[in-house]
Amino acid sequence: MDLTLKIWRQKDKNDKGSMETYPVTGISEHASFLEMLDVLNEQLITQGIEPVAFDHDCREGICGMCSLYINGEAHGPDRRVTTCQLHMRMFKDGETIHIEPFRSGSFPVLKDLVVDRSAFDRIQQSGGFISVNTSGNTQDANAVPIAKPMADKAMDAATCIGCGACVATCKNSSAMLFVAAKVSQFSYLPQGQVERKQRVLNMVDQMDKEGFGNCTNTGACEVECPKGISLEFIARMNKDYLTASITSEK
């Protein structure tokens, strides 16, 4: 396949940035989108042009690092896949493909297609954990019975990989789907009950401090989420937040 790529280039955080056009040739339809960018970068290097910076790590849909906005969609035109799992067979030979970083005021662009998603880390640090007694009398996790439907729900929430596609897709730059998943993965489990109220209060508070917008129930996040995280978790988080606001001392 021969393609024309229109790619966002930005030297650093302070640079204004612009879309640049690059032809790329000889791409296999079986290649992944990131492999196609690897080929482009090899071609750019031989031409003496600085390669395009983009984020990636696992290339298996696990780490959540690959964060590209492709032809106006987070993670591109396929459903339930990350950019690293997107294949070039989803595109046509001769096509022009627009590639931009995830856009949000809370995800500043660092260089080209790389954005700073440390706001997600700070939200996690504010409450995305449980405290476990490690005094030597720690109960084996398997000794705590958990109903299968609850375990399944917790697992569904825990599949969130923190990629940020929900934020990039949302017209309000809302991080509610991400935060709801991270709150809910513990709220279904006995181990998550001790800090349940403080967790939701702290994580929503940090989300607001980071400048993310609010949820207006549009649902675009759920459609573009590579892990199919459900809006139901947002409803559950809102209920938890209301309960905690009324009943906790903070």
Ligand code: SF4
């Ligand atoms: S909720 Fe989905 S889109 Fe948002 S960070 Fe998690 S996996 Fe990514």
Ligand code: FES
């Ligand atoms: S590179 Fe890890 S999810 Fe894409």
